[in-house]
Amino acid sequence: MQHIKSFIENYQIYIYLTAVIGGVLTGLISYSFANFLESIVSVCIGILMFSMFSQIPFFKIKQNFLNVRFIIALLISNFIVIPLFVFCLVQLFNITNTPVIIGLYLVLLTPCIDYVIVFTALGKGNEHFMLFATPLLFIFQILLLPIYFTLFLDIDIFSHMTIVPFIKAFSMFIILPLIFALLLQFFSSKSKTSNQILQLTAWLPEIFMSFVLFSVVGSQINKIIHNLDIVLIVVPIYICFLTISPFIGALCGKLFKLEAEAKRTLAFSSSTRNALVVLPLALVLPKDWVTITTTVVITQTLCELLGEIIFIKAIPKLIR
Numbered sequence: 494m495q496h497i498k499s500f501i502e503n504y505q506i507y508i509y510l511t512a513v514i515g516g517v518l519t520g521l522i523s524y525s526f527a528n529f530l531e532s533i534v535s536v537c538i539g540i541l542m543f544s545m546f547s548q549i550p551f552f553k554i555k556q557n558f559l560n561v562r563f564i565i566a567l568l569i570s571n572f573i574v575i576p577l578f579v580f581c582l583v584q585l586f587n588i589t590n591t592p593v594i595i596g597l598y599l600v601l602l603t604p605c606i607d608y609v610i611v612f613t614a615l616g617k618g619n620e621h622f623m624l625f626a627t628p629l630l631f632i633f634q635i636l637l638l639p640i641y642f643t644l645f646l647d648i649d650i651f652s653h654m655t656i657v658p659f660i661k662a663f664s665m666f667i668i669l670p671l672i673f674a675l676l677l678q679f680f681s682s683k684s685k686t687s688n689q690i691l692q693l694t695a696w697l698p699e700i701f702m703s704f705v706l707f708s709v710v711g712s713q714i715n716k717i718i719h720n721l722d723i724v725l726i727v728v729p730i731y732i733c734f735l736t737i738s739p740f741i742g743a744l745c746g747k748l749f750k751l752e753a754e755a756k757r758t759l760a761f762s763s764s765t766r767n768a769l770v771v772l773p774l775a776l777v778l779p780k781d782w783v784t785i786t787t788t789v790v791i792t793q794t795l796c797e798l799l800g801e802i803i804f805i806k807a808i809p810k811l812i813r
Contacts, residue, residue, distance in 0.1 A: 498696060505615065505699045509802045512703040516710030524715060531712035535665060537704045538607055538769065542666055544697030545611050546674035549621060562749040563622055563758070564629065570745040570763045571604040572633055578741060580645055582730050592782040593726060594646065596789025599775060601734060602641050603634045603767035607666040608705065611698055612765060612801050617809040618758035626762075631663050634767065658773035666770075706798055709769070713791045720788040727789050731796040738764040739804065743812050757812045761804065768794040 501508065520527040579601045588594050606627045614620035635656055677694070680687040717724055742763030746756030768790050775786040 501696075501699050505702075506802055506806055508699065508703055509706055509798075512706040513710050513798060513802075516707040516712075517714050519707070520711040520714035521718070527712050527715055530708040534705070534708045534712060534769070537701055537708050538666055539670055541611060541698065541701040541705055542607055543670035543673050544694045544701060545614065545620070546624070546671050547677055547691060547694035548614075548698070549624065549674075550678070551675055552678055560622065560751075560755070563746075563751055563755050564626060566745040566749040566751060566755075566759055567626055567762060568629070568633065570742045570759055571630065572637055574741050574745065575604075575738060575763055576602055576637075576641055578737065579734070582733055583645075586726075586730055588726070588730075590726075590785070591646075592778070592785035593723065593789055595642075595778065595782065596775060596786040597727065597730065598641060598645060599638075599771045599786070600766050600768050600790045600793045602638060603771055604630050604762055605765040605767050606631050606663060606770065608702070609761055609765040611702055612805060613758050613761045614698075615702075616757055616761055616805040617754065618761050619754045620758075622755060622758050623762065627667055630762070631659070631667075635659055659770060662770040662773075709794055709798065713794065716788055716791055717795065720784065723785055723788045724792050727792055728796060731793055735764060735796065735800040739808060739812075753813050757808050760808050760812055764797075764804065765801065766793060766797060768797065 516530075520530070579598065582601075583594060583597060588597065610620050610623045610627070613623045677687055677691050681691040682688070739760035742759035742761070743756045745763075746759040751759070772787065772790050775790050776783060778786055
């Protein structure tokens with residue numbers, strides 16, 4: 494069985510690409526099945542995070558993973574340099590459509606707090622650093638997002654929004670999977686059944702990452718197809734962001750003299766955004782904005798997923 498697991502790990506990038514292509518075809522062929530896929534995205538992400546957390550030996554951790562230099566570099570990268578970079582991108586591409594701008598800021602100003610941990614592990618970063626930093630990323634983005642919109646926009650969109658989706662997503666994707674993983678690890682030393690389940694979870698990250706890719710792409714591809722004019726506006730921006738943002742993170746790590754593993758972690762955090770969490774925020778905007786803004790957010794998800802597939806191979810080679 495071990496050779497099967499090794500095969501999955503060695504060829505995971507091709508498995509993910511197959512999942513993305515399969516999601517595109519499935520979503521286009523069956524609209525009803527696309528709706529079903531949308532309903533299971535959260536479940537797939539939850540299981541993915543549980544399986545990832547289960548592989549982290551929490552009860553054997555002896556060192557302090559909250560490296561101060563790493564945390565400072567992480568916060569500077571995600572909440573100072575990246576926002577300035579995003580603002581410059583919007584100006585450079587001369588985006589004037591308000592719903593498009595809102596969508597861009599929503600998704601590009603909020604660092605990912607869920608599956609970035611998985612991608613960090615796959616890309617030879619430090620998933621422990623990333624895991625323990627997620628509460629800080631979560632708190633800072635909630636506090637700073639209104640400030641960014643105040644500075645970057647002339648309108649008050651937060652009168653139409655609530656932070657409830659953030660809280661709900663953080664609980665579903667981080668807190669609950671983490672609690673279940675901790676319980677499983679705790680009882681694995683006392684119960685043979687729990688230990689067998691823990692061993693089984695080692696098979697799940699790559700499998701459920703494929704399910705996440707398949708379900709996200711399959712459920713959202715129709716919205717992309719029906720708003721291609723919006724897609725064509727934002728894709729060049731996302732390509733620029735994905736091309737430069739990993740190096741912003743790595744540079745911040747270099748300035749603080751961090752080791753290669755930590756710099757890779759910063760690269761993944763700087764380039765991976767919170768699309769699945771901010772999407773509910775886009776859905777509570779005024780009705781004449783919703784379709785455009787959600788298309789902007791969803792397009793970022795698809796661009797990012799393709800980018801991450803490249804990153805897990807490229808970042809370990811480029812950042813040493």
